[in-house]
Amino acid sequence: MSTILIQNLKKYYGKVLASSIKELEIKDGEFFTLLGPSGCGKTTTLRMLAGLISPDEGRILIDDKDITNFPPEKRNLTMVFQNFALFPHMNVFDNVAFGLRMRHMPEREIQIRVKEMLKMLRIEELSDRRIEQISGGQQQRVGVARAIAPHPSVVLFDEPLSNLDAKxxxxxxxxxxxxxxxxxxxxxxxxxxQAEAMTLSDRIAIMQSGIIIQIGNPKEVYFTPVNAFVASFVGGTNFIEGEIEKEISQDRVLFRSIDGLLIEARKGMVSNYDSKVLLVRPEAVELKKANENGIKGTIESKLYLGGSLEYRIRIGKNSTLKTFSSSVNDVGDVNSNVTVFIKDAVVIKS
Ligand SMILES: Nc1ncnc2c1ncn2[C@@H]1O[C@H](COP(=O)(O)OP(=O)(O)OP(=O)(O)O)[C@@H](O)[C@H]1O
Ligand SMILES: [Mg+2]
Structure with a gap:
């Protein structure tokens, strides 16, 4: 295990600031994920950690040792690349065994360790095949096996599962x-x-244009995102424009939508100076038949998705809410009136 500390790290490509991280500590044994859209600087950041590109500014410490100028092989870490980077002429077994042989592990132990890795990644039967004789998804699994086999203290993974089918x-x-x-x-x-980031990570850093926008555990970034970008990136969203009417406790407020609806919400992480919007996750919207006490809505559209129904409900001139409900719990057809309950909402930066 190892602790990684990044300080004032910057990498430019020409004028593009590909990655800029002020301060980040990744804890011993932590599963830490960089999540963000294509081109936001994830690979650039990882390659600096690996020592494959050098930063323009800043430093990287592993277990308090400054390794910023260390070559990759001196960093006690392995990396699974986005484009696999396996040895095409070698078979699967030898690819996975490569790092172990470099470390002079006894051959008997290598046999055991490699078999364990291949079994775990369900590629035992491919052991004798050359890399060029297996599929892209299988190659990806060989890449993961090769990186973990030596039990390094740090493993850097660059989208290692992107070529596998969903199951x-x-x-x-x-x-x-x-x-x-x-x-x-x-x-x-x-x-x-985002699903991969949520299920795997102890903490997630959401990146945009080279910068980390928010760091938190999966629950924090999902329930209390700082802004609309983070909210949209980690899940389904409804945004309601408006402003904070008043604070009702230390962490709860009354939000007034531009249509004049008053909705109680969590205050989230906004400051007084931010422009604000209300985030309502689709699953936080409950629909009941009309005539109950609650927000009045009209079904604007309804889609059958098999096990569930997707509704879009108009709750005001400027606001609609998307929500899902089990298809055995149908509240009505298009144009019917419904009552809407907002079970959870949080104020975020727009
Ligand atoms: N070798 C390079 N030369 C010039 N620009 C580069 C180079 N590598 C990356 N970039 C640019 O730096 C930015 C960050 O790229 P990076 O590869 O880190 O993104 P990423 O988050 O890994 O994206 P993806 O999800 O598509 O892999 C992008 O704008 C990219 O075009
Ligand atoms: Mg990348």
Whole structure:
């Protein structure tokens, strides 16, 4: 296990500031994820940690040792690349064994360790095949196996599961997390898949244009995002424009929508100077038949998704809410009136 400390790290490509991290500590044994859209600087950040590119400014410490100028092989870490970077002429077994042989592990132990890795990633039967004879998704799993096999203290993962189909991705995700905890690896994981980030991570950093916008555990970034970008990136959203009418306790407020609706909400992380909007997650909206005490709404659209129904409810001239309900709990057709209950809402920066 290892602690990673990043201070004032910056990397420019020409005039583009590809990555800029003021201060970030990744704890011993933590599963830390960089989440963000394409081009936001995830790979650039990871490659600086790996020592594959050097930063223009700042430093990186691992276990209090400044490794900013260390070559990759002196950093006691391994990396799973976005483009695999396996040895195409070698077979699967030898690819996974590569790091172990470099470390002069006895051959008998190598046999055991590699088999364990291949089994975990469900590629045992491919052991003797060359890399060029297996699929992209299988190659990705070989990449993960090769990185974890030496039990390094830090593993850097760059979208290691992106080529797997949905079902396999979920399975491997689970195994990966188990193994990371078992082997006590500090993991820095890059993805643009929010579900993957949520299920794997102890903490997530959401990046945009080279900068970290918010860091928190999955629950924090989901329930209390700082702004609309983070909110949209980690889940479904409804935004209601308006302003804070008054504070009703230390962390709760009454929000007045531009249509004049009053909605009680969590205060979130906004400051007095921010322009504000109310975030209501679709699952926080409950619909009942009309004539109950609550917000009056009209069904504007309704979609059958099989097990569930997706409704869009108009609750004011300028506001609609999207929500889902079980298809056995149908509250009405388009144009019917319904009563809307907002179970949870939080004020965020627009
Ligand atoms: N070698 C390079 N030369 C010039 N610009 C680069 C280079 N590598 C990356 N960039 C730019 O730096 C920014 C960050 O790129 P980076 O590869 O870190 O993004 P990313 O978050 O990993 O994206 P993706 O999800 O698509 O992999 C982008 O604007 C990209 O175009
Ligand atoms: Mg990338």
């Amino acid at each position: 396999l991705r979920e399975e491997v995700r689970y195994e990966l997390k188990e193994l990371q905890k078992k082997v006590n690896i500090t993991a820095v994981y890059v993805t643009h898949d």
